[in-house]
Amino acid sequence: QVHLVESGGGLVQAGGSLRLSCAASGGSFPTYATGWFRQAPGKEREFVAAISFSGGLTEYSDSVKGRFTISRDSAKNTVDLQMNSLKPEETAVYYCATTAAPPITTQPSGYEDWGQGTQVTVAS
Numbered sequence: 001q002v003h004l005v006e007s008g009g010g011l012v013q014a015g016g017s018l019r020l021s022c023a024a025s026g027g028s029f030p031t032y033a034t035g036w037f038r039q040a041p042g043k044e045r046e047f048v049a050a051i052s053f054s055g056g057l058t059e060y061s062d063s064v065k066g067r068f069t070i071s072r073d074s075a076k077n078t079v080d081l082q083m084n085s086l087k088p089e090e091t092a093v094y095y096c097a098t099t100a101a102p103p104i105t106t107q108p109s110g111y112e113d114w115g116q117g118t119q120v121t122v123a124s
Helices: none
Strands: 003-007 010-013 018-025 033-039 046-052 058-060 068-073 078-083 092-099 118-123
Touching: 003 092, 018 033, 018 092, 018 118, 033 078, 046 068, 046 078, 058 068, 078 092
Parallel strands: 010 118
Antiparallel strands: 003 018, 018 078, 033 046, 033 092, 046 058, 068 078, 092 118
């Protein structure tokens, strides 16, 4: 089982940027794809972005396209999420998750391992 640890969350003003990182403790990412999800209080967990193991395939939710970028950093063994032009409604706990099998899916049920999450708060 992969143990995932997210970092990089915090408080930012609307329009600002944050960079989240997801690290696999105890080893590399022996999985097919890694995704980022978020969950606001009282709401369902929603898909944000995903990237294949090779980094050659990416997928984004329509709400973040053009503002968020998911990437793999092989040197650091992380999957990062660069978030720009953040909005107050994007305040949530952000989670990374991995899946061992294709295809890349936007459904939380398609991911086997999850991190504990990192809080992102966007102030208006």
